[in-house]
Structure formats: C-alpha cells, structure tokens
Amino acid sequence: MKNFWKAVPESLRRLVLVFAVLAGGFVSIRFMLPPSLKDNALHVKTTVAREMVKTVKYAGSDVCADCHDQYQVKKNGYHRNLSCETCHGAAKGHTDDPIEVKPTLPKLREFCVRCHAFNPSRPTGFPQISSAAHNPMKPCVSCHNPHDPKPPQVPQECQACHAEIARTKAVSPHVALECKTCHSVPDEHKVTPRAVKASIPSVREFCAKCHGKDSPVKETPKVDLATHGEKYLCWQCHYPHMPEVK
Ligand code: HEC
Ligand code: HEC
Ligand code: HEC
Ligand code: HEC
Ligand code: HEC
Ligand code: HEC
Ligand code: HEC
Ligand code: HEC
Structure with a gap:
C-alpha cells in the first residue's frame, strides 16, 4: 500500500488530498452543523420574528397630512421629495399620542447645512451655500421657510x-x-x-x-x-x- 501511494505521481496525490478535504467539509456541514445555521426556511422565520418584535418608529410621510397643513405646503415646493420625518425624526410615537410626544424641530443651521453645504461631489445645480459666508449667526429658518423654500430671485440689476x-x-x-x-x-x-x-x-x-x-x-x-x-x-x-x- 505504501509503495502504491508512492508510485502515484505527486500532483495526483495532492489532488486526492484536496478531494478528501472537500468531502470531509461536505459531510461535516451536512450532518454536524445545527439546523439554525443551514436551514433556509428556519432562517427566514426567525429573522422575520426578530424584526417583528422591534417597535415601529417611522409613521410614513402621508399620515402627517391628517393633522398638519404643512403637508399641503410642502407638496409642491422644493422640498417635496423630503419626507417629514427626514427633518423631524421618527414620529410614530407622535402620531400615536400627538399631545404627549413631540417630534424634534431642527432649527439649528447645522441641520440644513448637512444637505446644503458646498461640496464638489454634489450634483451640479443642487443649491449649495458656504455656511461661514451665507448670513452667519442667524438660523436658516429666519429667512427660508423649511416647508416651502424658494430659490433665490434672479438679480435684476x-x-x-x-x-x-x-x-x-x-x-x-x-x-x-x-x-x-x-x-x-x-x-x-x-x-x-x-x-x-x-x-x-x-x-x-x-x-x-x-x-x-x-x-x-x-x-x-x-x-x-x-x-x-x-x-x-x-x-x-x-x-x-x-x-x-x-
Ligand atoms: C392625529 C393628529 C396628528 C398627526 C397624524 C400628526 N401630528 Fe404632529 N401634531 C399634532 C398635534 C395636536 C400637535 C401639537 C400642536 C400644538 O401643540 O400646538 C402636533 C405638533 C407637531 C409638531 C410641532 C412640535 C412642537 O414642538 O411644536 C411637529 C413638528 C409635528 N407635529 C410633526 C408631525 C409629523 C412629522 C407627523 C407625521 C409623521 C405628524 N406630526 C403627525 C397632531 C398630529
Ligand atoms: C427640510 C426639513 C423639514 C421638512 C421636510 C419638514 N419640516 Fe416641519 N419644520 C422644520 C423646521 C426647521 C421647523 C421649525 C420652523 C421654525 O421654528 O420656524 C419645522 C416646524 C414644523 C412644525 C411646527 C409649526 C411650524 O410651522 O413652525 C410642524 C407642525 C411641522 N414642521 C410639520 C411638518 C410636516 C407635517 C412635514 C411634512 C409634510 C414637515 N414638517 C416637513 C423642518 C422641516
Ligand atoms: C438673513 C437671511 C438668510 C439666512 C439666515 C439664510 N439665508 Fe439662504 N438665502 C437668503 C437669500 C436672500 C438668498 C438668495 C440670494 C443669495 O443667493 O444670496 C438665499 C439663498 C439660499 C440658497 C440657494 C442658493 C442657490 O444658489 O440656489 C440656499 C440653498 C440657502 N439660501 C440655504 C440656506 C441655509 C442652509 C441657511 C442656514 C445655514 C441659510 N440659507 C440662511 C437669505 C438667507
Ligand atoms: C435631506 C436633505 C435636505 C435637508 C436636510 C434640507 N434640504 Fe433644502 N433642499 C433639498 C433638496 C433635495 C432641494 C431641492 C433641490 C432642487 O430641486 O434642485 C432643496 C431646496 C432648498 C432650497 C431652494 C433653493 C433653490 O435655489 O432651489 C432652499 C432655500 C433650501 N432647500 C433651504 C433649506 C433649509 C433652510 C433647510 C433646513 C431647515 C434645508 N433646506 C434642509 C434637500 C435638503
Ligand atoms: C446673474 C449675474 C449677472 C447679471 C445680473 C448680469 N451679468 Fe453680465 N455677466 C455675468 C457673468 C458671470 C459674465 C461672464 C460670462 C463669461 O465670462 O463667459 C457676464 C458677462 C457680461 C459681459 C461680457 C460678455 C462677453 O462676451 O465677454 C457683458 C458686456 C455683460 N455681462 C453685461 C451685463 C449687463 C449690461 C447687465 C445688466 C443689464 C448684466 N451683464 C447683468 C453675470 C451677470
Ligand atoms: C491711440 C489711443 C486712442 C484711441 C484709439 C482713441 N483715443 Fe480718444 N483720446 C486719446 C488721448 C491721448 C486723448 C487726450 C488728448 C487729446 O485730446 O488728443 C483723447 C481724448 C479723447 C476725447 C476727449 C476730447 C476732448 O476734447 O476733451 C474723446 C471724446 C475721445 N478721445 C474719444 C475717442 C473715441 C470716440 C475714440 C474711438 C473712435 C477714441 N477716442 C480713440 C487717445 C485715444
Ligand atoms: C459707453 C459704453 C459703455 C457703457 C455705458 C458700459 N459699457 Fe461695458 N463695455 C463697453 C465696451 C466698449 C466694452 C469692451 C471693453 C474691452 O473689450 O476692453 C465693455 C466691456 C464690458 C464687460 C466685459 C468685461 C470688461 O470689463 O471688459 C462687462 C462685464 C461690461 N462691459 C459690463 C458693463 C456694465 C455692467 C455696465 C453698466 C454698469 C456697462 N458695461 C456700461 C462699453 C460700455
Ligand atoms: C450715448 C452717448 C455716448 C456714447 C455712446 C459714448 N459716450 Fe463717451 N461720453 C458721453 C458723455 C455724455 C460724456 C461726458 C461729457 C461731459 O461730461 O462733458 C462722455 C465722455 C467721454 C470722454 C471724455 C472723458 C473726459 O474726461 O472728459 C471720453 C474719452 C469718452 N466719453 C469716450 C467714449 C468711448 C471710448 C465710447 C465708446 C466705447 C463712448 N465714449 C461712448 C456720452 C457717450
């Protein structure tokens, strides 16, 4: 047997070794891993169950319309593609109990600057400003309506x-x-x-x-x-x- 093994060319021996490892791996995965690690149906079931118990935080962009005029204001404005909760944060708690739970009001300049600060990687034409130069010291919302921001007037002179x-x-x-x-x-x-x-x-x-x-x-x-x-x-x-x- 020993001589026979030696007679086999080395390249073939290595190949046999590779197959042996592959076969061993297959057998251990098939028979030794716990079902939770390989059963797809079980995997889907437990994942769904895990996600289901999480509390829903976002209310969606349309429920706000029931109680707030801002919905109509925003609808046709430049911020139409921003959902209310982009700015006001997750508001499911608020829609369940509007009086006790209040969403945040993002009044600070830092907030608007996240999207509007000049950044060369933004698409051409996206309205951008330099916060340090653009009316510093004042909150953005003292001049721009966050629910209906208007583009600048073209200077006539x-x-x-x-x-x-x-x-x-x-x-x-x-x-x-x-x-x-x-x-x-x-x-x-x-x-x-x-x-x-x-x-x-x-x-x-x-x-x-x-x-x-x-x-x-x-x-x-x-x-x-x-x-x-x-x-x-x-x-x-x-x-x-x-x-x-x-
Ligand atoms: C069932 C009615 C109802 C729904 C739905 C509702 N709100 Fe309200 N919201 C209220 C009431 C009532 C107030 C309190 C008004 C007040 O205090 O003058 C309020 C206040 C607010 C305020 C002001 C908070 C403050 O500190 O002044 C914001 C912002 C707000 N809602 C955002 C939202 C957003 C975003 C949604 C959608 C995800 C939403 N609301 C859905 C009833 C509602
Ligand atoms: C671009 C960010 C942004 C979006 C999008 C946005 N808001 Fe606001 N919202 C603000 C800011 C900032 C204030 C505070 C304004 C102020 O104090 O003058 C505010 C204030 C409010 C208030 C308090 C009353 C008022 O007008 O000051 C309500 C109610 C409100 N928003 C509801 C909504 C609803 C409903 C939507 C979606 C239809 C929405 N907002 C979308 C930024 C936003
Ligand atoms: C004192 C009032 C005032 C304040 C405060 C202010 N702006 Fe403006 N903003 C203007 C005026 C006026 C224009 C149009 C003329 C111009 O370009 O200077 C404008 C233009 C813009 C534009 C359009 C630029 C373009 O080229 O299309 C954006 C975006 C903007 N502002 C965002 C902001 C943000 C974000 C803040 C807060 C960090 C802010 N503004 C604070 C008055 C103000
Ligand atoms: C999540 C990103 C985001 C945030 C946060 C945001 N904006 Fe905007 N803003 C936009 C988009 C998108 C547009 C529409 C751009 C377009 O139509 O080309 C826009 C348009 C504008 C315009 C119109 C400028 C023009 O020349 O067309 C102004 C002014 C403006 N925003 C001010 C603000 C202010 C003030 C805040 C803070 C309360 C704010 N934005 C927060 C994304 C944002
Ligand atoms: C919104 C800003 C803006 C306004 C308003 C404006 N211009 Fe210009 N103008 C420019 C810019 C930017 C250039 C440079 C264009 C270039 O280099 O290709 C320019 C170039 C010119 C030129 C040189 C053209 C050339 O072939 O080199 C003349 C002349 C001119 N403007 C006259 C005027 C007159 C007169 C008015 C008022 C009726 C006016 N502009 C209003 C921004 C403006
Ligand atoms: C080679 C340079 C040069 C060119 C080109 C030139 N000028 Fe002059 N211009 C002068 C100088 C230098 C003076 C002042 C001395 C003088 O009166 O000759 C002057 C003076 C004038 C005066 C004032 C005359 C007075 O009596 O106060 C007018 C008006 C004038 N130029 C208009 C023009 C017009 C119009 C053109 C084009 C058709 C033109 N110039 C081309 C150099 C030039
Ligand atoms: C008397 C006629 C005249 C008047 C008035 C005049 N321009 Fe010019 N302008 C010219 C001529 C001629 C040129 C070409 C200069 C050159 O090529 O060296 C020119 C060039 C320009 C240029 C190109 C850049 C430069 O500096 O050469 C701009 C921009 C311009 N003018 C803007 C204006 C504006 C804005 C006004 C009003 C405030 C104005 N012009 C008034 C005659 C005039
Ligand atoms: C619509 C008429 C008009 C046009 C076109 C015009 N000018 Fe004049 N120019 C004037 C007037 C008015 C004065 C001021 C005369 C005065 O104050 O005594 C003047 C003054 C001048 C003077 C004399 C400045 C001085 O110190 O006395 C020069 C040089 C001159 N213009 C050059 C030009 C040139 C170059 C052009 C062409 C680009 C031109 N002008 C186009 C009306 C014009």
Missing part, C-alpha cells in the same frame, strides 16, 4: 453681478449712461450669464454716435475719427466704463 464695473462707471464721465446704451442684454443673460452673453460694441463708429465730430449729441466732447487714434478701437485707449483724458 447689472450691478448685482458686475459690481466693480458699476461702481467704476458711477464716478466716471459716463455716469449718466445706462449699461444698455452700449450693451444689448437678453433677459436670459441674468439667469445663465455664461450661456447667453451680452453684446460688446465691436466698431469704433459706435462711440462716434456721441463723440464723432458730426454727432448731434450736444454735451459731449468731439473728436475727428479720421485722425484720432485711427488705427485702434477707442477702448484700446479709453476704458469705456471710466473714460479719462489725460
């Missing part, structure tokens, strides 16, 4: 976004000129400024409307376009928002 230019122009000889005298601005520019651009004058004749020697505008100094900086655009020498003559 150019200076909301172009403050430096507006301030510069305000102390320049061009103070009386509206931005739109020189730029034509589609309304969408104020909503998506990078996609919809405002125009910029492209020819020197544009300035000549008021400054050319034949211009009918009375109160402006005049130049002769044929001889004044003729090779260049006017704004290569004069900053249009602060034209100065030195």
